[in-house]
Amino acid sequence: MVGVESEGIFSTLLNATLIIGGYPILWREIVGNAFGLASAVGGMKRVVWAWPVGIVGNMLLFTVFMGGLFHTPQDLDLYGQAGRQVMFLIVSLYGWYKWNRARTAGMREPDNTDPSRSIVSEPAADSAAVQPSWASAKARLGMLAFAIAGTVVFALIFDALGSWGPWADAWIFTGSILATFGMARGWTEFWLIWIGVDIVGVPLLLTAGYYPSAALYLIYGAFVMWGFIVWLRVQRREGNTATS
Template sequence: MIEWILAEWTQILGFATGAACVLLAARRNVWTYPIGIANNLVFLAVFVPAGLYASAALQIVYLVLGVHGWLRWTRGVEHDREYVARTPRRVVPWLVVAALAGTAVLTVVLTVFTDSQVALADAATTSASLVAQYMLNRKWIENWWVWIGVDVAFVALSIATGLWIIAALYALFVVLCVGGLRSWRRVERESTDAGIPADARA
Protein backbone atom coordinates (compact mmCIF):
# COMPACT_ATOMS: atom_id res chain seq x y z
CA MET A 1 0.00 0.00 0.00
CA ILE A 2 2.80 2.41 0.95
CA GLU A 3 4.65 1.61 -2.26
CA TRP A 4 1.52 2.34 -4.28
CA ILE A 5 1.01 5.67 -2.49
CA LEU A 6 4.63 6.66 -3.13
CA ALA A 7 4.31 5.71 -6.80
CA GLU A 8 1.00 7.49 -7.35
CA TRP A 9 1.32 10.39 -4.92
CA THR A 10 0.88 13.07 -7.61
CA GLN A 11 -2.42 11.61 -8.78
CA ILE A 12 -3.56 11.18 -5.16
CA LEU A 13 -2.67 14.80 -4.35
CA GLY A 14 -4.42 15.92 -7.52
CA PHE A 15 -7.47 13.91 -6.45
CA ALA A 16 -7.58 15.55 -3.00
CA THR A 17 -7.00 19.15 -4.09
CA GLY A 18 -9.30 18.78 -7.09
CA ALA A 19 -12.16 17.42 -5.02
CA ALA A 20 -11.70 20.17 -2.41
CA CYS A 21 -11.64 22.81 -5.14
CA VAL A 22 -14.94 21.70 -6.71
CA LEU A 23 -16.62 21.26 -3.31
CA LEU A 24 -15.63 24.80 -2.29
CA ALA A 25 -16.85 26.19 -5.62
CA ALA A 26 -20.19 24.46 -5.07
CA ARG A 27 -20.38 26.24 -1.71
CA ARG A 28 -19.37 29.55 -3.34
CA ASN A 29 -16.30 29.74 -1.08
CA VAL A 30 -13.43 31.90 -2.38
CA TRP A 31 -10.88 29.39 -1.05
CA THR A 32 -11.67 27.35 -4.15
CA TYR A 33 -9.15 29.53 -5.99
CA PRO A 34 -5.92 29.09 -3.97
CA ILE A 35 -6.62 25.37 -3.65
CA GLY A 36 -7.44 25.27 -7.35
CA ILE A 37 -4.08 26.85 -8.18
CA ALA A 38 -2.32 24.18 -6.12
CA ASN A 39 -4.32 21.58 -8.03
CA ASN A 40 -3.18 23.09 -11.33
CA LEU A 41 0.46 22.63 -10.38
CA VAL A 42 -0.09 19.00 -9.41
CA PHE A 43 -1.98 18.19 -12.61
CA LEU A 44 0.74 19.85 -14.65
CA ALA A 45 3.16 17.25 -13.29
CA VAL A 46 0.68 14.44 -14.05
CA PHE A 47 -0.43 15.33 -17.58
CA VAL A 48 2.92 16.05 -19.25
CA PRO A 49 4.34 12.51 -18.82
CA ALA A 50 0.98 11.09 -19.97
CA GLY A 51 1.18 13.02 -23.24
CA LEU A 52 -1.89 15.15 -22.51
CA TYR A 53 -0.15 18.32 -23.62
CA ALA A 54 -3.22 20.49 -24.11
CA SER A 55 -4.51 19.46 -20.69
CA ALA A 56 -1.10 20.31 -19.24
CA ALA A 57 -1.08 23.72 -20.92
CA LEU A 58 -4.60 24.17 -19.62
CA GLN A 59 -3.25 24.14 -16.08
CA ILE A 60 -1.07 27.16 -16.84
CA VAL A 61 -4.01 29.05 -18.29
CA TYR A 62 -6.02 28.00 -15.22
CA LEU A 63 -3.47 29.81 -13.07
CA VAL A 64 -4.28 33.04 -14.89
CA LEU A 65 -8.03 32.37 -14.73
CA GLY A 66 -7.63 31.42 -11.07
CA VAL A 67 -6.18 34.85 -10.31
CA HIS A 68 -9.00 36.44 -12.33
CA GLY A 69 -11.63 34.49 -10.41
CA TRP A 70 -9.96 35.17 -7.08
CA LEU A 71 -10.10 38.91 -7.77
CA ARG A 72 -13.73 38.74 -8.99
CA TRP A 73 -14.84 36.79 -5.93
CA THR A 74 -13.08 39.18 -3.54
CA ARG A 75 -13.48 42.58 -5.23
CA GLY A 76 -16.24 42.25 -7.82
CA VAL A 77 -20.00 41.81 -7.49
CA GLU A 78 -19.30 38.08 -7.11
CA HIS A 79 -17.78 38.63 -3.65
CA ASP A 80 -21.27 38.18 -2.14
CA ARG A 81 -21.54 34.45 -1.36
CA GLU A 82 -25.28 34.61 -2.03
CA TYR A 83 -24.78 36.08 -5.50
CA VAL A 84 -25.42 33.84 -8.51
CA ALA A 85 -26.55 34.80 -12.01
CA ARG A 86 -27.76 33.36 -15.28
CA THR A 87 -25.43 33.49 -18.26
CA PRO A 88 -26.34 36.57 -20.35
CA ARG A 89 -27.90 35.45 -23.64
CA ARG A 90 -25.72 37.83 -25.62
CA VAL A 91 -22.63 36.08 -24.27
CA VAL A 92 -23.64 32.50 -25.16
CA PRO A 93 -22.72 32.70 -28.90
CA TRP A 94 -19.30 34.08 -27.99
CA LEU A 95 -18.71 31.26 -25.52
CA VAL A 96 -19.63 28.68 -28.17
CA VAL A 97 -17.38 30.34 -30.75
CA ALA A 98 -14.51 30.47 -28.25
CA ALA A 99 -14.89 26.76 -27.47
CA LEU A 100 -15.05 25.73 -31.14
CA ALA A 101 -12.20 27.99 -32.21
CA GLY A 102 -10.05 26.82 -29.32
CA THR A 103 -10.73 23.20 -30.20
CA ALA A 104 -9.80 23.74 -33.85
CA VAL A 105 -6.57 25.58 -33.09
CA LEU A 106 -5.43 23.18 -30.38
CA THR A 107 -6.22 20.13 -32.51
CA VAL A 108 -3.94 21.44 -35.26
CA VAL A 109 -1.20 22.33 -32.80
CA LEU A 110 -1.33 18.95 -31.07
CA THR A 111 -1.45 17.03 -34.34
CA VAL A 112 1.44 18.89 -35.96
CA PHE A 113 3.75 19.59 -33.05
CA THR A 114 3.23 16.74 -30.56
CA ASP A 115 2.91 12.97 -30.46
CA SER A 116 -0.53 13.11 -28.82
CA GLN A 117 -2.77 10.18 -29.75
CA VAL A 118 -5.90 11.92 -28.48
CA ALA A 119 -5.49 15.36 -30.05
CA LEU A 120 -9.15 16.16 -30.79
CA ALA A 121 -10.48 14.93 -27.43
CA ASP A 122 -7.67 16.67 -25.54
CA ALA A 123 -8.26 19.92 -27.43
CA ALA A 124 -12.05 19.84 -27.03
CA THR A 125 -11.98 19.19 -23.28
CA THR A 126 -9.33 21.86 -22.86
CA SER A 127 -11.32 24.53 -24.69
CA ALA A 128 -14.57 23.66 -22.95
CA SER A 129 -12.82 23.73 -19.58
CA LEU A 130 -11.58 27.26 -20.18
CA VAL A 131 -15.09 28.40 -21.05
CA ALA A 132 -16.49 26.68 -17.95
CA GLN A 133 -13.85 28.28 -15.71
CA TYR A 134 -14.62 31.75 -17.04
CA MET A 135 -18.32 31.15 -16.41
CA LEU A 136 -17.54 29.97 -12.87
CA ASN A 137 -15.49 33.12 -12.26
CA ARG A 138 -18.57 35.17 -13.14
CA LYS A 139 -20.81 32.92 -11.01
CA TRP A 140 -23.02 32.02 -13.95
CA ILE A 141 -25.12 29.02 -12.95
CA GLU A 142 -24.79 27.28 -16.31
CA ASN A 143 -21.08 26.76 -15.69
CA TRP A 144 -22.05 23.54 -13.91
CA TRP A 145 -23.63 22.05 -17.04
CA VAL A 146 -20.44 22.73 -19.00
CA TRP A 147 -18.30 21.22 -16.23
CA ILE A 148 -20.45 18.10 -16.11
CA GLY A 149 -19.97 17.55 -19.83
CA VAL A 150 -16.23 18.20 -19.58
CA ASP A 151 -15.80 15.88 -16.61
CA VAL A 152 -17.64 13.01 -18.31
CA ALA A 153 -15.30 13.43 -21.29
CA PHE A 154 -12.26 13.55 -19.01
CA VAL A 155 -13.29 10.25 -17.39
CA ALA A 156 -13.12 8.55 -20.78
CA LEU A 157 -9.93 10.36 -21.77
CA SER A 158 -8.17 9.49 -18.51
CA ILE A 159 -9.13 5.81 -18.84
CA ALA A 160 -7.84 5.81 -22.42
CA THR A 161 -4.46 7.13 -21.25
CA GLY A 162 -4.18 4.86 -18.20
CA LEU A 163 -4.73 7.54 -15.54
CA TRP A 164 -7.16 5.52 -13.44
CA ILE A 165 -6.96 7.65 -10.31
CA ILE A 166 -7.58 10.79 -12.36
CA ALA A 167 -10.52 9.03 -14.04
CA ALA A 168 -11.98 8.29 -10.60
CA LEU A 169 -11.42 11.93 -9.64
CA TYR A 170 -13.35 13.20 -12.65
CA ALA A 171 -16.15 10.74 -11.93
CA LEU A 172 -16.32 12.28 -8.46
CA PHE A 173 -16.26 15.72 -10.08
CA VAL A 174 -19.45 14.83 -11.97
CA VAL A 175 -21.20 14.06 -8.69
CA LEU A 176 -19.87 17.24 -7.05
CA CYS A 177 -20.90 19.34 -10.06
CA VAL A 178 -24.45 18.01 -9.87
CA GLY A 179 -24.41 19.03 -6.20
CA GLY A 180 -23.04 22.45 -7.12
CA LEU A 181 -25.76 22.96 -9.72
CA ARG A 182 -28.47 22.07 -7.23
CA SER A 183 -26.93 24.32 -4.56
CA TRP A 184 -26.64 27.34 -6.86
CA ARG A 185 -30.19 26.83 -8.11
CA ARG A 186 -31.39 26.80 -4.52
CA VAL A 187 -29.62 30.11 -3.87
CA GLU A 188 -31.24 31.51 -7.02
CA ARG A 189 -34.71 30.42 -5.86
CA GLU A 190 -34.16 31.90 -2.40
CA SER A 191 -33.04 35.20 -3.93
CA THR A 192 -36.08 35.25 -6.20
CA ASP A 193 -38.41 34.51 -3.26
CA ALA A 194 -36.80 37.40 -1.41
CA GLY A 195 -37.48 39.71 -4.33
CA ILE A 196 -33.89 39.78 -5.56
CA PRO A 197 -33.95 38.01 -8.95
CA ALA A 198 -30.67 36.38 -9.88
CA ASP A 199 -31.11 37.12 -13.55
CA ALA A 200 -28.29 37.69 -16.04
CA ARG A 201 -25.76 40.26 -14.93
CA ALA A 202 -22.56 40.72 -16.90
Protein backbone atom coordinates in the same frame (compact mmCIF):
# COMPACT_ATOMS: atom_id res chain seq x y z
CA MET B 1 25.48 18.86 1.05
CA VAL B 2 22.23 20.31 2.39
CA GLY B 3 21.22 21.35 -1.11
CA VAL B 4 21.94 17.88 -2.48
CA GLU B 5 19.95 16.24 0.33
CA SER B 6 17.02 18.62 -0.21
CA GLU B 7 17.07 17.85 -3.92
CA GLY B 8 17.03 14.13 -3.12
CA ILE B 9 14.04 14.49 -0.78
CA PHE B 10 12.19 16.61 -3.34
CA SER B 11 12.87 14.06 -6.10
CA THR B 12 11.68 11.23 -3.86
CA LEU B 13 8.43 13.02 -3.02
CA LEU B 14 7.89 14.01 -6.66
CA ASN B 15 8.29 10.46 -7.93
CA ALA B 16 6.63 8.55 -5.05
CA THR B 17 4.22 5.95 -6.41
CA LEU B 18 1.45 3.73 -5.11
CA ILE B 19 0.83 0.33 -6.73
CA ILE B 20 -2.87 -0.35 -7.32
CA GLY B 21 -3.90 -3.47 -9.21
CA GLY B 22 -0.38 -3.85 -10.51
CA TYR B 23 -0.31 -0.30 -11.94
CA PRO B 24 2.04 2.38 -10.54
CA ILE B 25 0.14 5.55 -9.61
CA LEU B 26 1.95 8.76 -8.74
CA TRP B 27 1.07 10.13 -5.31
CA ARG B 28 1.19 13.64 -6.75
CA GLU B 29 -1.60 12.71 -9.17
CA ILE B 30 -3.73 11.61 -6.21
CA VAL B 31 -2.83 14.67 -4.11
CA GLY B 32 -3.26 17.07 -7.04
CA ASN B 33 -6.73 15.70 -7.75
CA ALA B 34 -7.62 15.90 -4.06
CA PHE B 35 -6.77 19.62 -4.12
CA GLY B 36 -8.86 19.97 -7.27
CA LEU B 37 -11.84 18.35 -5.59
CA ALA B 38 -11.41 20.58 -2.53
CA SER B 39 -11.39 23.60 -4.84
CA ALA B 40 -14.61 22.41 -6.49
CA VAL B 41 -16.25 22.08 -3.06
CA GLY B 42 -15.15 25.62 -2.25
CA GLY B 43 -16.53 26.82 -5.57
CA MET B 44 -19.89 25.24 -4.84
CA LYS B 45 -19.94 26.96 -1.44
CA ARG B 46 -18.82 30.22 -3.13
CA VAL B 47 -15.88 30.82 -0.80
CA VAL B 48 -12.67 32.58 -1.80
CA TRP B 49 -10.27 29.86 -0.62
CA ALA B 50 -11.44 27.68 -3.53
CA TRP B 51 -9.05 29.52 -5.85
CA PRO B 52 -5.67 29.23 -4.04
CA VAL B 53 -6.38 25.59 -3.15
CA GLY B 54 -7.06 24.89 -6.82
CA ILE B 55 -3.80 26.57 -7.83
CA VAL B 56 -1.79 24.11 -5.73
CA GLY B 57 -3.54 21.21 -7.45
CA ASN B 58 -2.90 22.76 -10.87
CA MET B 59 0.84 22.93 -10.30
CA LEU B 60 1.00 19.28 -9.21
CA LEU B 61 -1.15 17.99 -12.07
CA PHE B 62 0.85 19.90 -14.69
CA THR B 63 3.83 17.68 -13.89
CA VAL B 64 1.58 14.61 -14.08
CA PHE B 65 0.11 15.23 -17.52
CA MET B 66 3.44 16.15 -19.07
CA GLY B 67 4.33 12.51 -18.56
CA GLY B 68 6.92 12.33 -21.30
CA LEU B 69 8.75 15.37 -19.97
CA PHE B 70 8.65 14.33 -16.31
CA HIS B 71 8.99 10.57 -17.04
CA THR B 72 5.81 9.46 -15.28
CA PRO B 73 4.69 5.80 -15.33
CA GLN B 74 2.33 6.59 -18.25
CA ASP B 75 5.11 8.41 -20.15
CA LEU B 76 2.50 10.25 -22.25
CA ASP B 77 2.15 13.96 -22.98
CA LEU B 78 -1.43 15.25 -22.81
CA TYR B 79 -0.89 18.86 -23.84
CA GLY B 80 -4.53 19.78 -23.37
CA GLN B 81 -4.66 18.38 -19.85
CA ALA B 82 -1.31 19.98 -18.97
CA GLY B 83 -2.15 23.24 -20.70
CA ARG B 84 -5.40 23.59 -18.87
CA GLN B 85 -3.53 23.45 -15.57
CA VAL B 86 -1.64 26.56 -16.69
CA MET B 87 -4.91 28.11 -17.82
CA PHE B 88 -6.55 27.22 -14.49
CA LEU B 89 -3.73 28.94 -12.65
CA ILE B 90 -4.08 32.13 -14.69
CA VAL B 91 -7.89 32.23 -14.54
CA SER B 92 -7.80 31.28 -10.86
CA LEU B 93 -5.75 34.38 -10.12
CA TYR B 94 -8.48 36.41 -11.86
CA GLY B 95 -11.24 34.55 -10.00
CA TRP B 96 -9.42 34.90 -6.69
CA TYR B 97 -9.15 38.66 -7.20
CA LYS B 98 -12.75 39.05 -8.42
CA TRP B 99 -14.33 36.95 -5.66
CA ASN B 100 -12.22 38.51 -2.94
CA ARG B 101 -13.18 42.00 -4.15
CA ALA B 102 -16.87 41.03 -4.30
CA ARG B 103 -16.72 39.50 -0.82
CA THR B 104 -14.99 42.55 0.61
CA ALA B 105 -17.59 44.84 -0.95
CA GLY B 106 -20.40 42.65 0.43
CA MET B 107 -19.01 42.78 3.95
CA ARG B 108 -19.22 46.57 3.83
CA GLU B 109 -23.00 46.29 3.39
CA PRO B 110 -24.37 44.81 6.63
CA ASP B 111 -27.95 44.96 5.37
CA ASN B 112 -27.12 42.12 2.97
CA THR B 113 -26.09 39.76 5.78
CA ASP B 114 -28.58 37.03 6.65
CA PRO B 115 -27.39 35.30 9.86
CA SER B 116 -29.84 32.43 9.31
CA ARG B 117 -27.86 31.06 6.34
CA SER B 118 -25.65 28.11 7.21
CA ILE B 119 -22.09 27.53 5.95
CA VAL B 120 -22.89 23.80 5.90
CA SER B 121 -25.72 23.85 3.36
CA GLU B 122 -25.02 27.19 1.75
CA PRO B 123 -22.51 29.88 2.68
CA ALA B 124 -23.33 32.61 5.11
CA ALA B 125 -23.70 35.94 3.35
CA ASP B 126 -20.43 37.27 4.73
CA SER B 127 -18.51 34.32 3.22
CA ALA B 128 -20.28 34.06 -0.16
CA ALA B 129 -18.14 35.73 -2.80
CA VAL B 130 -20.49 35.72 -5.79
CA GLN B 131 -24.22 35.61 -6.51
CA PRO B 132 -25.20 32.99 -9.15
CA SER B 133 -27.04 34.10 -12.28
CA TRP B 134 -27.62 32.95 -15.85
CA ALA B 135 -25.37 34.30 -18.58
CA SER B 136 -27.05 36.60 -21.09
CA ALA B 137 -28.03 35.35 -24.56
CA LYS B 138 -25.10 37.28 -26.01
CA ALA B 139 -22.68 35.68 -23.56
CA ARG B 140 -24.05 32.21 -24.36
CA LEU B 141 -23.54 32.73 -28.09
CA GLY B 142 -20.02 33.88 -27.37
CA MET B 143 -19.34 30.75 -25.31
CA LEU B 144 -20.73 28.49 -28.06
CA ALA B 145 -18.59 30.17 -30.71
CA PHE B 146 -15.51 29.86 -28.51
CA ALA B 147 -16.30 26.19 -27.78
CA ILE B 148 -16.38 25.31 -31.49
CA ALA B 149 -13.47 27.46 -32.63
CA GLY B 150 -11.34 26.66 -29.61
CA THR B 151 -11.77 22.90 -29.99
CA VAL B 152 -10.79 22.98 -33.67
CA VAL B 153 -7.81 25.30 -33.24
CA PHE B 154 -6.41 23.57 -30.15
CA ALA B 155 -6.89 20.12 -31.69
CA LEU B 156 -4.71 21.15 -34.63
CA ILE B 157 -2.10 22.62 -32.29
CA PHE B 158 -2.05 19.62 -29.95
CA ASP B 159 -1.87 17.21 -32.89
CA ALA B 160 1.13 19.09 -34.28
CA LEU B 161 2.79 18.94 -30.85
CA GLY B 162 2.26 15.19 -30.67
CA SER B 163 -0.44 15.14 -28.01
CA TRP B 164 -2.09 11.79 -27.27
CA GLY B 165 -5.78 12.07 -28.24
CA PRO B 166 -5.67 15.67 -29.57
CA TRP B 167 -9.38 16.19 -30.32
CA ALA B 168 -10.63 14.98 -26.95
CA ASP B 169 -7.77 16.84 -25.32
CA ALA B 170 -8.74 20.00 -27.22
CA TRP B 171 -12.37 19.94 -26.06
CA ILE B 172 -11.33 19.28 -22.46
CA PHE B 173 -8.97 22.26 -22.63
CA THR B 174 -11.52 24.55 -24.31
CA GLY B 175 -14.39 23.48 -22.06
CA SER B 176 -12.23 23.99 -18.99
CA ILE B 177 -11.50 27.56 -20.06
CA LEU B 178 -15.20 28.27 -20.49
CA ALA B 179 -16.21 26.60 -17.22
CA THR B 180 -13.53 28.32 -15.15
CA PHE B 181 -14.29 31.72 -16.65
CA GLY B 182 -18.02 31.12 -16.06
CA MET B 183 -17.32 30.25 -12.44
CA ALA B 184 -15.37 33.48 -12.00
CA ARG B 185 -18.27 35.45 -13.51
CA GLY B 186 -20.86 33.64 -11.37
CA TRP B 187 -22.69 32.07 -14.33
CA THR B 188 -24.69 29.01 -13.31
CA GLU B 189 -24.08 27.43 -16.74
CA PHE B 190 -20.47 26.71 -15.83
CA TRP B 191 -21.58 23.55 -13.98
CA LEU B 192 -23.19 22.20 -17.17
CA ILE B 193 -20.02 22.85 -19.16
CA TRP B 194 -18.08 20.79 -16.62
CA ILE B 195 -20.43 17.87 -17.28
CA GLY B 196 -19.52 18.06 -20.98
CA VAL B 197 -15.84 18.06 -20.05
CA ASP B 198 -16.28 15.03 -17.77
CA ILE B 199 -18.09 13.01 -20.45
CA VAL B 200 -15.09 13.31 -22.75
CA GLY B 201 -12.42 13.26 -20.05
CA VAL B 202 -13.26 9.92 -18.40
CA PRO B 203 -12.69 7.66 -21.45
CA LEU B 204 -9.59 9.65 -22.49
CA LEU B 205 -7.92 9.33 -19.10
CA LEU B 206 -8.86 5.67 -18.67
CA THR B 207 -7.37 4.81 -22.05
CA ALA B 208 -4.21 6.79 -21.27
CA GLY B 209 -3.77 5.07 -17.88
CA TYR B 210 -4.42 8.09 -15.64
CA TYR B 211 -6.74 6.15 -13.34
CA PRO B 212 -6.92 8.50 -10.31
CA SER B 213 -7.76 11.41 -12.62
CA ALA B 214 -10.39 9.33 -14.44
CA ALA B 215 -11.91 8.31 -11.10
CA LEU B 216 -12.00 11.92 -10.00
CA TYR B 217 -13.76 12.89 -13.24
CA LEU B 218 -16.49 10.38 -12.33
CA ILE B 219 -16.77 11.93 -8.87
CA TYR B 220 -16.86 15.37 -10.48
CA GLY B 221 -19.76 14.22 -12.68
CA ALA B 222 -21.93 13.61 -9.62
CA PHE B 223 -20.54 16.61 -7.77
CA VAL B 224 -21.20 19.15 -10.54
CA MET B 225 -24.83 18.04 -10.72
CA TRP B 226 -25.09 18.74 -7.01
CA GLY B 227 -23.30 22.07 -7.40
CA PHE B 228 -25.61 23.03 -10.26
CA ILE B 229 -28.69 22.32 -8.13
CA VAL B 230 -27.26 24.31 -5.19
CA TRP B 231 -26.44 27.33 -7.36
CA LEU B 232 -29.83 27.12 -9.10
CA ARG B 233 -31.65 27.15 -5.77
CA VAL B 234 -29.65 30.15 -4.58
CA GLN B 235 -30.29 31.93 -7.86
CA ARG B 236 -34.04 31.32 -7.72
CA ARG B 237 -34.28 32.36 -4.09
CA GLU B 238 -32.40 35.59 -4.68
CA GLY B 239 -34.12 36.33 -7.97
CA ASN B 240 -30.98 36.66 -10.13
CA THR B 241 -31.69 36.48 -13.88
CA ALA B 242 -29.00 37.05 -16.52
CA THR B 243 -25.70 38.91 -16.67
CA SER B 244 -23.51 39.72 -19.65
